[in-house]
Amino acid sequence: MPLALLALAIGAFGIGTTEFVIMGLLPEVADEFQVSIPTAGYATTGYALGVVIGAPLLTLLGTRLARKQMLMMLMGLFIAGNLLSALAPAFLLLLAGRVLASFAHGAFFGIGAVVAADLVAPDKRARAIATMFTGLTIANVVGVPMGTWIGQTLGWRAAFLAVAGLGVLGLAGIAALVPRQPGPAAARLGQELAAFRNPQVWLAMTMTVLGFGGVFAAITYITPMMVDVAGYADSSVTWLLVLFGLGLVGGNLIGGRYADRSLMRMLYITLGGLGVVLAAFSFTAHDKVAAAVTIVLVGAFGFATVAPLQKRVMDQAPNAPTLASAANIGAFNLGNALAAWLGGLVISAGRGYTAPNWVGALMAVAALATAVFSAALERRTARTGGRVVAAGGASPAPETAGEAAVR
Numbered sequence: 001m002p003l004a005l006l007a008l009a010i011g012a013f014g015i016g017t018t019e020f021v022i023m024g025l026l027p028e029v030a031d032e033f034q035v036s037i038p039t040a041g042y043a044t045t046g047y048a049l050g051v052v053i054g055a056p057l058l059t060l061l062g063t064r065l066a067r068k069q070m071l072m073m074l075m076g077l078f079i080a081g082n083l084l085s086a087l088a089p090a091f092l093l094l095l096a097g098r099v100l101a102s103f104a105h106g107a108f109f110g111i112g113a114v115v116a117a118d119l120v121a122p123d124k125r126a127r128a129i130a131t132m133f134t135g136l137t138i139a140n141v142v143g144v145p146m147g148t149w150i151g152q153t154l155g156w157r158a159a160f161l162a163v164a165g166l167g168v169l170g171l172a173g174i175a176a177l178v179p180r181q182p183g184p185a186a187a188r189l190g191q192e193l194a195a196f197r198n199p200q201v202w203l204a205m206t207m208t209v210l211g212f213g214g215v216f217a218a219i220t221y222i223t224p225m226m227v228d229v230a231g232y233a234d235s236s237v238t239w240l241l242v243l244f245g246l247g248l249v250g251g252n253l254i255g256g257r258y259a260d261r262s263l264m265r266m267l268y269i270t271l272g273g274l275g276v277v278l279a280a281f282s283f284t285a286h287d288k289v290a291a292a293v294t295i296v297l298v299g300a301f302g303f304a305t306v307a308p309l310q311k312r313v314m315d316q317a318p319n320a321p322t323l324a325s326a327a328n329i330g331a332f333n334l335g336n337a338l339a340a341w342l343g344g345l346v347i348s349a350g351r352g353y354t355a356p357n358w359v360g361a362l363m364a365v366a367a368l369a370t371a372v373f374s375a376a377l378e379r380r381t382a383r384t385g386g387r388v389v390a391a392g393g394a395s396p397a398p399e400t401a402g403e404a405a406v407r
Contacts, residue, residue, distance in 0.1 A: 002119045002120065002128075002177075003115055003177050004115075004119055004177040004178045004179065005119065005128060005132055005138060005176055006173065006177070007173025007174045007176070007177045008071075008112045008115065008116055008131075008132040008135070008170075008172060008174070008178070009131060009132050009134055009135035010135060010169055010170040010173055010335070011071070011075055011078075011108060011112070011167070011170035011171075011173075011174065011241060012108070012109070012112070012132055012134075012135030012136045012165065012325045013135035013136070013138060013139045013143055013166060013170075014078065014131060014135075014163055014166035014167050014169075014170055015078065015104065015105050015108060015109075015136065015139075016135065016136040016137075016138075016139025016140060016141075016143060016144075016145075017139045017143030017147050017163050017166065018047075018078070018082055018101055018160070018163045018220065019047060019105065019139075020139070020144045020219075021143070021144050021147035021148060021151070021159055021163065021352035022043045022044055022047070022098070023044065023144075023219060023220055023222055023223065023380065024144065024145075024147070024151065024152070024222075024223055024237050024239070024241055025148060025151040025152070025156040025159060025223075026040045026041060026043075026220075026221075026223055026235070026246075027040075027223055027224065027227075028054055028151060028152065028155070028156040029043065029091075029094070029156055031134030032156070033090070033091040033094070035091055036344075036348070037221070037224055037274070037344075038062045038344030038345075038347050038348050039091075039291065039344075040091075041220055041221065041341075041343070041344045042095060042340075042344075043094060043095060043098050043334065043338050044216070044220050044337070044340045045337040045340045045341050046095045046098045046099050046102070046334075046337075047099065047101070047105075047333070048216075048333035048334065048336035048337035048340070049099070049102075049104040049333070049334070049337045050098065050099035050100070050101075050103055050105075050289065050333075051102045051103075051105045051106045051329065051330055051332075051333035052330040052333050052334045052337070053103070053330070054102060054103030054104070054105065054106055054107060054330075054332035054333070055105065055106020055107055055110065055326040055327065055329045055333075056105075056106070056108075056326050056327050056330060058103060058104075058106070058107035059106065059107045059110045059323060059326035060323065061107075062107055062110075062111045066180055067111055067114065067115050068115075068174065068179070068180045068246065069110060069180075070107070070111055070176050071108065071112060071115065071174050071178065072174055072175060074103075074104040074111075074173060075104065075108075075109055075167055075170050075171040075174060076171065077100060077101065077103050077104045078101050078108075078167045078170075079164050079167035079168060079171065080100060080101075080103040081097045081098065081099070081100030081101025081102070081103070081104070082097065082101050082160045082161075082163045082164035082167060083097070083098060083160075083161075083164050084097030084100060085097030085098055085101065086157045086158075086160035086164065087157070087162045087190075088185065089187045091260045092206040097160075101160075102333070105329070105333070106326050106329040106330050106333070106384060107326060109132075109133075109136075109266055109326075109329055110325055110329065111324070111328035113132065113159075113185075114361030116128040116131065116132045116348065119179075133252075137245075137248060137249050137252055137303075138249075139245075139248060140241075140244065140245030140248045140249075140299075141209055141242060141245035141246060141248075142245075143166075144241050144245060144277055145238045145239065145241045145242045145245070145358070146238075147159040147162060147163060148237060148238045148241055148308055149238045150162055152234060152235065152237075152238070155298050170304065178345075185218070190241045193320075193323075194319075194320065194322040195316075195317035195319070195323065195324045196317075196324075196327075198316050198317065199377075200316040200374060200377070200378065201313060201316045201317055201324060203373070203374040203377070204312040204313040204328070204374065205233065205311065205313060205327065205328055205331040206331075206367075206370050207267065207271075207309055207329055207367045207370050207371050207374070208309045208313070208331040208332055208335060208367075209313070209331050209332075209334050209335035209338065209367075210335060210363045210364070210366045210367035210370065211267075211270075211271050211274070211305045211309060211335070211363070211364060211367035211368075212273060212302060212305055212309070212332050212335050213332075213334075213336055213338055213339040213360075213363050214275070214302070214335075214337025214338070214339060214359075214360035214361065214363035214364040214367070215274070215278075215298060215299075215302035215303075215339075215360065216311060216335065216336040216339040216343075216358060216360075217278070217339035217340070217342060217356045217357070217359040217360030217363060218278055218281055218298060218339055218343070218356055218357045218360045219244065219298065219341045220336075220339070220340040220343055220344075220356070221343055221344075221347065221353055222237070222240065222241070222244070222295070223237050224353045225285055225353040225354060225356075226240055226291060228353055229285045229286060229352070229353050229354055230285055230286065230287070230288050230291045231288060232288060232291075240292065240295055243292055243295050243296050243299070244263075244295050244298065244299040245299065246296060246299070247296040247297065247298065247299020247300040247302075247303070248299040248300070248302070248303040249301075249303075249304060250296075250299075250300045251270075251300035251301060251303035251304035251305075251306075252299070252304070252306065252307070254304050255303065255304035255305060255306055255307040259307045259308040263308050263311060263312060263315075264308075264371065264374075264375050266304075266308045267305065267309070267312070267368075267371045268307050268368065268372070269303060270301055270304040270305045271364050271365075271367045271371060272302040272364075272368050273297075273301045274298070274302055274305065274360075274364040275361045275362075275364035275365045275368065276361075277294060277297045277298055277301055278298065278357050278358075278360040278364060279357065279358065279361040280294060280359040281294045281298065281354070281357075281360075282354045282357040282358055285353075285354045285357070286354075298343050305367075306332075309328065309332075310325065310328055313325065313327075313328040313331075314328075319399075332336070335363070339356075339359065339360060339363060341357070342359045343355070343356030343359050345358075346358075346359060
């Protein structure tokens with residue numbers, strides 16, 4: 001694997017760290033700015049909404065620029081946003097910094113995946129892309145707990161300064177190691193947007209919003225839930241986040257391995273399992289050991305949905321996978337924002353810190369229902385010989401017997 005992949009992985013590590021580290025620092029942020037925990041949770045919501053807007057917008061812009069230049073610009077936005085968050089004298093400026101940093105998120109992964117694939121031989125492209133995304137996975141095992149520890153020990157501002165430093169390291173690595181790759185000669189916006197004429201693309205993104213969003217309903221408020229309900233000390237949140245990260249790693253490996261074998265069946269299992277685990281979390285949160293085990297399972301079932309959901313969207317937009325992929329990353333974060341907001345609402349309504357788990361469980365069940373409907377619609381279209389128009393006006397290839405069997 002080329003050293004350039006290391007630079008991309010470092011950038012992914014920094015982005016993953018800044019996205020999730022705020023969860024372990026909500027009480028500190030709320031105390032400094034004299035806001036409630038649900039209000040502090042807007043730092044998660046704002047970041048997620050920024051990804052929703054920035055992912056497709058900057059990805060389209062990136063088709064007209066050299067990819068290396070675009071990646072460097074995105075890391076510059078990431079650094080600036082984290083510095084603004086670290087130095088913010090008011091909560092609204094912290095939110096502005098979070099949104100600015102989030103604009104780099106979706107486009108970085110969308111363009112970075114293309115760059116990673118082009119760095120290696122065709123038979124190693126999947127491995128190269130996985131290498132880049134390893135940075136995001138490791139962020140949840142190492143970066144987020146370390147950032148939480150730094151924030152609780154030296155102050156939450158120090159955590160954002162440290163993340164900005166990771167951005168500088170990633171930017172330097174991209175500048176030094178990533179070769180210059182020109183963007184496409186001419187970006188055909190109409191062909192890219194035609195992908196969204198296929199209703200299956202929208203159904204797949206709905207699954208994404210509801211499915212992975214359910215994870216954020218619970219994890220956004222993990223600190224007050226574990227401290228006030230389970231009885232853990234504040235310092236224990238760091239190690240609980242390590243457990244969550246280990247669950248993400250395991251789920252990522254499982255989801256990536258089996259998505260190609262039986263994509264829809266994998267979605268049924270992971271979304272159904274996620275709904276059950278999140279519902280159970282409302283009860284297990286009252287016991288330290290049971291809560292710790294459940295945190296691992298939430299991470300595992302939650303991230304096991306990511307590869308199937310991303311592949312589902314790309315399969316339904318074969319002629320415009322870059323924009324569809326970036327839009328689905330935005331859908332992940334739209335679900336995160338929606339779940340964090342709904343979780344804050346039920347807490348504010350006096351339902352307690354375990355109530356967001358029920359929000360997440362209902363979202364996962366709704367995602368499962370959407371998956372069942374999507375598969376049924378696909379079978380009906382195949383039986384009637386219908387064709388759903390995909391990107392660029394092309395019809396999807398006829399489904400083979402083997403493909404039909406797994407749906």
